[in-house]
Amino acid sequence: MTESLARQRVLGRMLEDPAYEARLRADPAALAREEGVTEGFVRGLAAIEPERVSAFRRSRVHKDEVREGKTPTKLGW
Amino acid sequence: MSSFRTGSAVSRASVGIGLREQYLPALLALRDVRALDVLEVMIDDALFDPRRMDEWRALSRKWPLVAHGVALGIGDACGLDAGYVAKISDSLRAIGAWWYSEHLCFLRATAQGAARKDAVDLGHFAPMVLDDDDLAVLSHNAAQVRRCWAGAFLLENPADILGAQGRGPTAGRESGVRFARALEAANAGALLDLTNLVLQGRNDGFEPGSFLEAVPWERVVEVHLAGGRRAGALWVDSHDHPVDEEAWTLLSVVARRAENLRAVIIERDDRLPPLDALLAEVDRAREVLSR
Numbered sequence A: 001m002t003e004s005l006a007r008q009r010v011l012g013r014m015l016e017d018p019a020y021e022a023r024l025r026a027d028p029a030a031l032a033r034e035e036g037v038t039e040g041f042v043r044g045l046a047a048i049e050p051e052r053v054s055a056f057r058r059s060r061v062h063k064d065e066v067r068e069g070k071t072p073t074k075l076g077w
Numbered sequence B: 001m002s003s004f005r006t007g008s009a010v011s012r013a014s015v016g017i018g019l020r021e022q023y024l025p026a027l028l029a030l031r032d033v034r035a036l037d038v039l040e041v042m043i044d045d046a047l048f049d050p051r052r053m054d055e056w057r058a059l060s061r062k063w064p065l066v067a068h069g070v071a072l073g074i075g076d077a078c079g080l081d082a083g084y085v086a087k088i089s090d091s092l093r094a095i096g097a098w099w100y101s102e103h104l105c106f107l108r109a110t111a112q113g114a115a116r117k118d119a120v121d122l123g124h125f126a127p128m129v130l131d132d133d134d135l136a137v138l139s140h141n142a143a144q145v146r147r148c149w150a151g152a153f154l155l156e157n158p159a160d161i162l163g164a165q166g167r168g169p170t171a172g173r174e175s176g177v178r179f180a181r182a183l184e185a186a187n188a189g190a191l192l193d194l195t196n197l198v199l200q201g202r203n204d205g206f207e208p209g210s211f212l213e214a215v216p217w218e219r220v221v222e223v224h225l226a227g228g229r230r231a232g233a234l235w236v237d238s239h240d241h242p243v244d245e246e247a248w249t250l251l252s253v254v255a256r257r258a259e260n261l262r263a264v265i266i267e268r269d270d271r272l273p274p275l276d277a278l279l280a281e282v283d284r285a286r287e288v289l290s291r
Helices: A002-016 A018-026 A028-035 A039-046 A050-067 B021-029 B051-060 B082-094 B132-148 B171-186 B194-204 B208-212 B245-257 B275-290
Strands: B014-018 B038-042 B065-068 B099-103 B106-109 B120-126 B152-156 B189-193 B220-225 B229-231 B234-236 B263-266
Touching: A002 A018, A002 A028, A002 A039, A002 A050, A002 B106, A002 B120, A002 B132, A018 A028, A018 A039, A028 A039, A050 B120, A050 B234, B014 B275, B021 B051, B021 B275, B038 B051, B038 B263, B051 B065, B051 B082, B065 B263, B082 B132, B099 B220, B132 B152, B132 B171, B152 B171, B152 B220, B171 B189, B171 B194, B171 B208, B189 B194, B194 B208, B194 B220, B194 B234, B194 B245, B208 B245, B220 B245, B245 B275, B263 B275
Parallel strands: B014 B038, B014 B263, B038 B065, B065 B099, B099 B152, B152 B189, B189 B220, B220 B263
Antiparallel strands: B106 B120, B229 B234
């Protein structure tokens, strides 16, 4: 489960931190060495289009807002 | 498949909606209880607002309840929150939920050497690789859930907007194979979100049917249906539109093959229409199941 822990740390940081995402895209091999995960895994993350990462972040924020009642929902369109 | 029991009082392929707070008054006032067979509650809501339990008990006198969760993080390699699992299990028992479903994903990540209590909560479903290491995590965490909750436990195929599960025509079958392995590792039933599958196929270039070909049908207990929307080049699982037409088509496939299917739930989280609009979708689902 150590491998899973390390992979989740890397993906989690990529989704949370745009500066980390930029570093991952710029030098996947160095980041893989630093984090103790396979280079193939990091290259797979680097291949994810930036707009998909942005969509993940937007979706998260939107769902948080709906669940917290900040986004208006009402009966009727 | 005897290891995930479902409530015996759930008739085959009951149809209902996901309960949202805005529908509560209309549901409590609804005279024709036959308009729905079942309700799905967001079990996490009970932890944030204990009043929900009283409301749900009132509703459970009209309809059976099944429970859906969003905050477990069954794939978290840093482990589950034992206190959370215990509270959720207490809530499930208190409302007589016939099963508990969650998303196949991880939600929290820890910095190197950090403890679970210091994990970063991503707040949204993040995809797992689902190799042997991840399957060991699932098996371990699911066993922890089972120690607290003896009822059936289902896992849902979540939307993966990152496309991390693969792209192209073979990605559907490969994702389906990984989903099947995950269900086996967790000894869980399947909650098939057909809309997630449709949108995933559009985003990643595969036929949704190729995913279904790999699904172990005997494990399929529940289906979710919703509507997404297009945002730029991507389809988003926004739950803010009527059920996608392609998802209706897939429902007819599932209905023919999933002999243990017990419930179909219409989900809506945003741009909520009047209850009657959802009840019309319930009727349509019943019609598809009866063919």
